[in-house]
Amino acid sequence: MNIAVLKETSPGEARVALMPDAVKKLVALKATVFVESGAGLGAARTDDDYRTAGAQVDPDRDSILSSADVLVVVNRPATEDFGRLKKGAVVLGFLRPLDEPSQLVPALENQLTTFSMELVPRITRAQGMDVLSSQANLAGYRAVIDAAAQYGRALPMMMTAAGTVPAAKVFVMGAGVAGLQAIATARRLGAVVTATDVRPAAKEQVESLGAKFIAVEDEEFKQAETAAGYAKEMSKGYQTKQAALVAEHIKKQDIVITTALIPGRPAPRLISKEMVASMRPGSVIVDLAVERGGNCELAKPGEIVDVSGVKIVGYLNVPSRVAASASSLYAKNLYNFLEILIDKKEKKLAVNWDDEIVKATVLTRDGAVVHPNFAPKSAA
Ligand code: NAD
Secondary structure, X not given: OEEEEOXXXXXXXXXXXXXXXXXXXXXXXXXXXXXXXXXXXXXXXXXXXXXXXXXXXXXXXXXXXXXXXXXXXXXXXXXXXXXXXXXXXXXXXXXXXXXXXXXXXXXXXXXXXXXXXXXXXXXXXXXXXOHHHHHHHHHHHHHHHHHHHHOOOOOOOEEEOOEEEOOOEEEEEOOOHHHHHHHHHHHHOOOEEEEEOOOOHHHHHHHHOOOEEOOOOOHHHHOOEOOOOXXXXXXXXXXXXXXXXXXXXXXXXXXXXXXXXXXXXXXXXXXXXXXHHHOOOOOEEEEOXXXXXXXXXXXXXXXXXXXXXXXXXXXXXXXXXXXXXXXXXXXXXXXXXXXXXXXXXXXXXXXXXXXXXXXXXXXXXXXXEOOOOOOOHHHO
C-alpha cells in the first residue's frame, strides 16, 4: 500500500496533508509513505523529519504519483496530477465538489476513487475525522491574532503608572466552531467579548465562554436550527431586525470577527457600509466568510481594506496562516479516516462501501459520480 504526500501547489498554501507523526502510524500499518521533497517545509517539517518517521522522501513528483495507491492532499489536485495516478487509485482531501466540479472530471476519466473530506458527517464516530472543525477552530483563533496585529492598541486592560489602557471590545458574529474559538481566544487576550448567532443553541455555548450573547430572540430564532445543527437562512423580516441590533452594537466595538455561514448558500450579509462608517477609526473587522462572499459588504478577498481608518481584513485560507498546527490536526483527521479504509490484520486497503462515513464522503468510483448529492450534474 503506497501512500503519497505531495507538496501542495495552490497559491498561498503552506499546509501539508500528513505530518511525520501520522506517517509513523501509517508505516506501523505496513504502508509505504512517499513524500515529495520539501512537502512539509511550510509546516516546519523537514525531509529528515519525514525520513525519521519512516517515509521515503523523493524529489520526483511524477514517480510518486504513478506508484501511489492512495494520494492524500489538502487541496484538490491539479488536472495533470489526477492524470498521473494509476486507474483505481484513491484520493483523499478537500476536493470541493460544489466549486467548479468540472475540475473533478479527470478523476472520473482516470477511474479514481475520491473521498471529499469536507463531507465527513458530523456524527460522534466521525468527530476525529472532522476536517471542517479542526481547520475552522484554528481559523477562529488566527482571526483574533490577525485582528490584534492590525489593532493599534492593546487588548487587555492594563493599569500602569503611566495610565490605564482600557480592554478592547470584541464582537464575534456567528458562534459555530470558528466563532467559539474566536471568543475563547479574545477572552484569553483580555478583551470584553460579545457574540451573536441565529441558532438558540449557541447562546449557552457563548455564555459558557464568558461572553455576552446578543441576538434577536424572536419566534423565528427559536426555529433557526436545522435537524443537522446548522443555521437556516433567515427571513427578510428577521434580517432587518438583526441589522438594527447589529448597527446599534457595532459602533461601540473595537474588533469584529465575522464567521457566519449557511451550508450551500452565500455568506449572509451582516455588516453594511453604513455600519462600517459608524465605527471608530482604528477599529478592525476580520471577515472569515470572505471566501463565500463575505459577511461584511466591504470585505475583499485576500486584501486589507482601509475605510476611513477602519481596517477590514479579508485574508484567504486562514488555517494556512497557522500551518504547522493546522497540518497536524488535518493529518490526524486523515489518519483517522484512513484507518477505516485499511484492514489492519491484512495490512491493506479494504473499503467497506456500506460504512456510513464512507458512503457520506465518496464522490467518484469506477468512472462514475456515486455521491447522491453530486451525481450526475457534478460531472458536467
Ligand atoms: P458554519 O461554519 O456553517 O456557520 C458558522 C456559524 O454562523 C453557525 O454557528 C451559524 O449558526 C452562524 N450563522 C449563520 N447565519 C447567521 C446569521 N445570519 N447571523 C449570525 N450567525 C449566523 O457552522 P459550524 O461552525 O460548522 O457549526 C455548525 C453547528 O454544527 C454548530 O452547532 C456546531 O457546534 C455543530 N458541530 C457539530 C459537530 C459534531 O457533532 N461532530 C462538529 C462540528 C460542528
